Amino acid sequence: MAKLEMWGGVECSIRRVQDDFSDQTRLSGHRTRLSDLDEIAELGVRKLRYPVLWENVAPETLDNPDWSWTDERMHRLRELGIDPIVGLVHHGSGPRYTAMDQPSFVTGLARFARMVAERYPWVTHYTPVNEPLTTARFSGLYGLWYPHSHGDNAFVRMLLHQVQATKEAMLAIREVNPEARLVQTEDLGKIYSTPQLVYQADFENQRRWLSYDLLCGRVTPKHMLYSYLMEHGATAEELSALVQVPLPPDILGINYYVTSERFLDERVEQYPSHSIGSNEVDRYADVEAVRVEPLELAGLRTLLLEAWQRYQIPLAITEVQLACTREEQMRWLQQAWDAANAVQETGADMRAVTVWALFGAFNWDTLLTRDGTYETGVFDVRSGQPRRTALFKMVQHLANNLPYHHPVLEGAGWWQRPNRFAYRHFQSA
Numbered sequence: 124m125a126k127l128e129m130w131g132g133v134e135c136s137i138r139r140v141q142d143d144f145s146d147q148t149r150l151s152g153h154r155t156r157l158s159d160l161d162e163i164a165e166l167g168v169r170k171l172r173y174p175v176l177w178e179n180v181a182p183e184t185l186d187n188p189d190w191s192w193t194d195e196r197m198h199r200l201r202e203l204g205i206d207p208i209v210g211l212v213h214h215g216s217g218p219r220y221t222a223m224d225q226p227s228f229v230t231g232l233a234r235f236a237r238m239v240a241e242r243y244p245w246v247t248h249y250t251p252v253n254e255p256l257t258t259a260r261f262s263g264l265y266g267l268w269y270p271h272s273h274g275d276n277a278f279v280r281m282l283l284h285q286v287q288a289t290k291e292a293m294l295a296i297r298e299v300n301p302e303a304r305l306v307q308t309e310d311l312g313k314i315y316s317t318p319q320l321v322y323q324a325d326f327e328n329q330r331r332w333l334s335y336d337l338l339c340g341r342v343t344p345k346h347m348l349y350s351y352l353m354e355h356g357a358t359a360e361e362l363s364a365l366v367q368v369p370l371p372p373d374i375l376g377i378n379y380y381v382t383s384e385r386f387l388d389e390r391v392e393q394y395p396s397h398s399i400g401s402n403e404v405d406r407y408a409d410v411e412a413v414r415v416e417p418l419e420l421a422g423l424r425t426l427l428l429e430a431w432q433r434y435q436i437p438l439a440i441t442e443v444q445l446a447c448t449r450e451e452q453m454r455w456l457q458q459a460w461d462a463a464n465a466v467q468e469t470g471a472d473m474r475a476v477t478v479w480a481l482f483g484a485f486n487w488d489t490l491l492t493r494d495g496t497y498e499t500g501v502f503d504v505r506s507g508q509p510r511r512t513a514l515f516k517m518v519q520h521l522a523n524n525l526p527y528h529h530p531v532l533e534g535a536g537w538w539q540r541p542n543r544f545a546y547r548h549f550q551s552a
Contacts, residue, residue: 124467125474126524127460127463127464127467127473127474127475127476127524128169128170128474128475128476128522129166129167129168129475129476129477129478129518129521129522130168130169130170130171130172130208130439130441130475130476130477130478131163131166131168131170131171131172131477131478131481131501131518132171132172132173132441132442132477132478132479132480132481133148133153133171133172133173133174133480133481133482134147134151134444134479134480134481134482134483134484134500135147135148135173135174135176135210135213136213136214136215136253136491137176137178137179137213137214137215138214138215138268138269138491139215139216139268139269140267140268140269140271140491140492140493141269141271144178145486145491146178146179147484147485148174150485150486151482151483151485151504152482152504152507152508153482153504154192156508156509157195157196157199159482159502159509160196160199160200160203160205161199161203162502162509162511163203163205163481164203164204164205165519166501166515166518166519166522167518167519167522167523168205168478168518168522169204169205169206169522170205170206170207170208170248170475171200171205171206171207171208172207172208172210172250172441172477172479173196173200173207173208173209173210174209174210174213175193175197175209175210175211175239175243176210176211176212176213176215177211177212177215177217177218177231177232177235178212178215178217178218179192179193180193180235180239181218181235182218182219183218183219183220184220185231185234185235185238188238190242194242197243197246201245206247206248207246207248208248208249208250208306209239209243209246209248209249209250210249210250210251210253211232211235211236211239211249211250211251211252211292212232212251212252212253212285212288213253214253214254214257214258214261214268214491216228216262216268216269216270217231217232222269222270223258223259223262223263223270223280223281223284223285224263224270224272224277224280224281224284225284226284228284228285228288229284229287229288229291230291232251232252232288232291232292233288233291233292233294233295234295235292236249236251236291236292236293236295236296237295237296237298237299239296240295240296240298240299240300240303241299244299244300246300246303247300247302247303247304248303248304248306248374249292249293249296249303249304249305249306250305250306250307250308250376251288251289251292251293251305252285252288252289252292253308254308254309254310254334254378255282255285255286255289255309255334256282256309256310256330256331256333256334257309257310258281258285259278259279259281259282259285260278261490262277262281263277263278263279263280263281263282264277264278267490267491267492268491268492275351275354275355276355276356278355279351279352279355279356279357280356282333282334282337283337283352283357283361285334286334286337286338286365287361287365289305289307289338289370290338290365290368290370293305293370294370304373304374305338305370305371305372305373305374306372306373306374306376306439306441307334307335307338307372307374307375307376308376308377308378308441308442309331309334309335309375309376309377309378310378310379310380310383311331311377311378311379311383311426311430312331312379312380312382312383312384312385312426313328313331313383313384313385313412313420313421313426314327314328314331314384314385314386314387315384315385315386315387315412315415315418316386316387316388317387317388317389317390319389319405320387320388320389320405320407323387323402323405323407324387326351327385329347329348330348332433333348335372335375335430335433335434336348337365338365338369338370338371338372339369339371339372339434340365340366340367340368340369340371341366342362342365342366343362343366349362371434371436372436373436373437374436374437374438374439374474375430375434375436375437375438375439376439376440376441376442376477377426377427377430377438377439377440377441378440378441378442378479379423379426379440379442379443379459380442380444380445381411381413381445381455381538382411382413384411384412384413384420384421385409385410385411385412386409386410386411386412386414386415386418386546387407387408387409388407388408388410388546389405389406389407389408390408390548391406391407391408393408393546393548394408394410394546398410410545410546413538413543414543414544414545414546415544415545415546416544416546416547422462423440423458423459423462424462424465424466427440427462427463427466427471427473428466428469428471431466431471431472431473436472437472437473437474438466438471438472438473438474439473439474439475439476439477440459440462440463440475440476440477441477441479442477442479442480443455443456443459443476443477443478443479444478444479444480444484444498444500446484446487446488446496446498447498447537449499449512449513449514450513450531450534451536451537452499452512452513452514453513453514453517453529453531453532454531454532454534454535454536455536455538456476456478456514456517456518456521457517457527457532458536459476460476460521463475463476476521478500478501478514478518479500480498480500481500481501481502482500482501482502482504482509483497483498483499483500483502483503483504484497484498484500485497485498499512500512500514501514501515501518502515517529
């Protein structure tokens with residue numbers, strides 16, 4: 124069995140709110156620092172989730188792309204022996220001349236993907252669209268990101284367009300490089316609820332698999348969400364097309380955060396107003412399950428095994444990041460590494476753990492809707508130049524398959540301590 128690999132990732136979200144775009148690589152300063160790639164090489168990672176984003180290369184038209192920035196970076200990555208996992212859209216809706224709810228998103232991304240493959244034929248790993256389900260929820264259900272829709276019809280259309288765009292992009296890439304592999308990322312959590320809201324939790328626990336199910340050609344009329352998709356704008360023809368010619372991922376990229384597991388509760392008076400939403404039947408709060416006593420969370424190991432048992436497709440954890448102190452960041456990474464090794468020991472094809480947001484991340488505490496706070500990663504960029512944090516040496520050891528020992532790792536993370544609970548009334552449900 125191959126040893127677990129340590130991969131890296133550069134937070135690169137381009138999100139649009141109304142007519143305002145924000146780019147994480149500009150906020151972090153990575154956009155102007157080629158030397159960052161040498162710092163990454165010092166870590167010893169040999170695969171790197173890295174942006175070649177549609178919005179940056181062809182912001183006005185695909186007829187006049189600007190490859191200058193990506194040419195320089197891709198050339199340097201190749202010199203350093205780092206294999207990029209190229210991302211084409213990362214929580215974006217594409218440039219101004221398209222959007223996720225428009226058919227041009229599918230055709231445009233396919234055309235752009237072919238252009239990327241032709242320019243960098245040596246690249247073997249791609250993520251055409253990062254987290255399609257999450258992005259469709261935030262843009263189509265919650266209205267947080269462009270095009271700011273609020274409804275199931277918009278959500279279904281945006282999800283289908285992203286899945287179709289992923290499929291068409293990979294087909295275009297493989298016409299240039301038949302060996303190209305799809306690393307499909309998605310946030311994977313689990314939903315818990317009060318007895319009254321079990322029906323909503325059950326629905327969301329089925330919905331969390333939709334990106335993968337669609338790509339794998341599993342959404343037939345027998346699928347539990349087939350009727351839901353049809354009722355909200357999907358056509359039998361487009362669902363059939365995904366079944367007849369599936370494009371299953373080569374690697375399932377599982378992203379897991381401390382907030383990924385959620386709890387739903389109709390007793391809204393017990394919760395902050397920002398957590399409250401509704402469906403057609405009930406009004407309820409949606410909060411982090413880790414804060415609710417006495418819930419027992421599934422945890423990363425269990426969720427990885429669920430994905431393996433469902434698909435039997437190689438797995439990687441493609442984002443490990445925690446906005447907290449350096450000690451807690453180290454514990455979070457170590458526990459993800461341990462979970463991945465435990466999954467591999469069961470016989471599952473577990474490939475890698477990705478330390479995410481190498482240069483930190485901005486504004487995720489506001490879900491990218493406005494200015495918020497900066498969270499450090501393996502580097503702290505607040506001075507304008509990357510400064511190595513406590514994670515650096517730890518990642519360096521793990522990337523070289525060396526054990527890492529530190530007294531901090533012997534303690535429990537805040538997500539495991541009794542004082543984490545903010546909501547203790549669930550016991551009376």
